[in-house]
Amino acid sequence: MTTTSQYHHGDLHGTLIDAASARLEKFGIAGLSLRKLAEDVGVSRTAPYHHFKDKNALLSAIAAKGFDQWHQIAVDIFEDEHLPAEQRFKDFIHAYIEFATQHPQIYELMFGQTLWGEGKASDDLRDIAYPSFQYQVSMTRLWQEKGLLPQDQQALRLAQVTWATLHGIARLIIDGIYADASHIEEMCNCAAALFMQQHAAAPD
Amino acid sequence: MTTTSQYHHGDLHGTLIDAASARLEKFGIAGLSLRKLAEDVGVSRTAPYHHFKDKNALLSAIAAKGFDQWHQIAVDIFEDEHLPAEQRFKDFIHAYIEFATQHPQIYELMFGQTLWGEGKASDDLRDIAYPSFQYQVSMTRLWQEKGLLPQDQQALRLAQVTWATLHGIARLIIDGIYADASHIEEMCNCAAALFMQQHAAAPD
């Protein structure tokens, strides 16, 4: 019951998620092979299928962890009362891109077609992802009320467009189109300035 | 030399691209199997390898076609002197999203990590894709000079951010995250208004 090989693994579910996360970061989502993964963990090829319906179910579990992680970051920024709203908005933008670029494979999982395409997304995944966006909508609404963001737009649309912008920047980097990563900072600043525009100059 | 089965296909190169494009639109990039493709064309599994180095080389050829197609659309809009600049900017936005949503698989190919990821992109692909973006930068610069877009930003940054926004919207739809396609129009309008802001209200 110590280190000797045991028929029942004990916590294969959790171990698989950990090992899969590690493999994912190294080899990407396509390079994550269930068979190699099983070998890593020291278990037969089909053992994982007793804990996850299929490969996507395992990936969903990893994505869920990613959503928790990101949501925590977003909340920390938004609820930091010390900083002025403008700074928090900028921080939010930079944090988003930083999260995406530092965990590209997880980001791809969270927002890529592997899990979302063709209505593949499970209800579990939806239930985790949607609140995260709803939270951003409420943040947007508040920034609008504070006069930081344009008030002549619906909060939902504004949130969708700002998110799309961040998502677009993230993907262009992650997917290898913007190979030159040295200008990311400036792009973020440009995006922030665009969204705030006249409001940016006022408080300072 | 007519319709009888012939050992040499004649124009396998072109036929493969056509058949692959058709298969791509139906089954997506992952569902495009070289073997099935060869079967469609009536040729052995490895015949395509005498015309394309590997699967990615074939996909690159299809992507190249897509770039040509899109560039033509962009040029047509930008050079339509009949319309005011503001309208052309809006048209450009809508055309981009329309192109992406009507040819999702090709768009994925053109801007996805399949061809671009990890420095995979061939020089040929780069030589086709870059001018397309450079053209958009020059369009942005002109719109700035006309006072349509903010002038306190570098044209390059502005073009990058606007492109990122469009790319983000496109991907969120294509990848199945924005399943509700009924609000795409409004999102595009919101994005256009954001970029133009004060300038939008002036001419009307």
Place this chain on the structure above:
DNA sequence: CAGTTAAATTGACACTGTCAAGATTCAATT
């Protein structure tokens, strides 16, 4: 017509995800 080259072929290899049947262990009930 001979010889080189290009094009297409079969065979094979190393992978992949996943299903079906059987073996093993654990947990709970008699």
Place this chain on the structure above:
DNA sequence: AATTGAATCTTGACAGTGTCAATTTAACTG
């Protein structure tokens, strides 16, 4: 404590995939 039932893990197998090597066939070139 023994038996039953469920959970867990195993081997075997199937249908795919991209791609390489060696080989045959056709077409061009001198």
